[in-house]
Amino acid sequence: MAVSRVFVTLALACASGAALAGECPALLQHELPKLRSKEIVNFCEQFNGKALVVVNTASHCGFTPQFKGLEALYQRFKADGLEVVGVPSDDFFQEDNDAEKTAEVCYVNYGVTFTMTQTQPVRGRDATPLFRELAEQAGKAPSWNFYKYVVDRHGQVVASFSSKVKPDDPQLIEAVQKALSN
Template sequence: MRGWALALGLLATSPSWADSCPDVLQGQLPKLRAKESIDLCQRFKGKPLVVVNTASFCGFAPQFKGLEALYQRYKGQGLEMVGVPSDDFKQEAKDSEETAKVCYANYGVTFTMTEPQVVKGPDAVHLFKILARQSSAPTWNFYKYVIDRQGQVVDYFSSLTKPDDPRLVQAVEKAIASTP
């Protein structure tokens, strides 16, 4: 038994174990209107992150402007943001061209966007399964999850919370201040 404890202790302190990616960042998602995929670990590990499930034709879509402003305000401090379009609430465009037009042309989004994904229920992508486990599954579009540098949800916010809400800004600042 003691040998196993020692072996487990060695594993826990080995560089590969310590450098492993947080569960929330395991996997890849296809980038919106691109041939490449986003390796979540490679792209976001050790960085503060805001994840938002979006929908092009949702009444909350004007929040794209506020999200972009939040991203621009804090990206110099390492903040990353990823928008994940979803038709789970029946308000997403039927094709990626339209989704991209809404995000990029209509709202000037420069933060990372993925192809539409399932974000709730048993078929949700891994990212949203872990977000639900750490906090709550989205119950509508434009749920916002603030993740610290260790891959833990600092806080999450409903669609009703605007991107400039002081509580959301405070959570972002807390995530930025976290140490990797």
């Protein structure tokens, strides 16, 4: 009888785990390697139920100083449930091939504390599945570095912004607040 009770408990645990996995939006059903780490960023585990700003970054771009504004945005809204995810990409030929140098730009030069992944393709047929999903929902793939997607707590893109839109732009702030309230 004790064995069958254990079996039922395990079956219920598996069923509830499957239900939880099913509740994770398609946009979050991705994993990417974390920058300068052996850890994997599991989007469902880390970001389910949170609003996101996902941005493709580059270390040697005229827009690289936006790291400072992205960090300020993250600090301003993280207590409300915002996460910022930076995804370095060399799709526009402005990212270093050395992850150590990329990490130095992010963490040392700009004091980034939000999640950064290893370099990934973000456009075209080679785009990582996360960016294919973002582009599909937004109707637009990144056209340059520091393209920003704002995602609500349900995994839906509510807005996207070009590289020229700074992280403190009132329209981006409004989109973040909308994503947090959904």
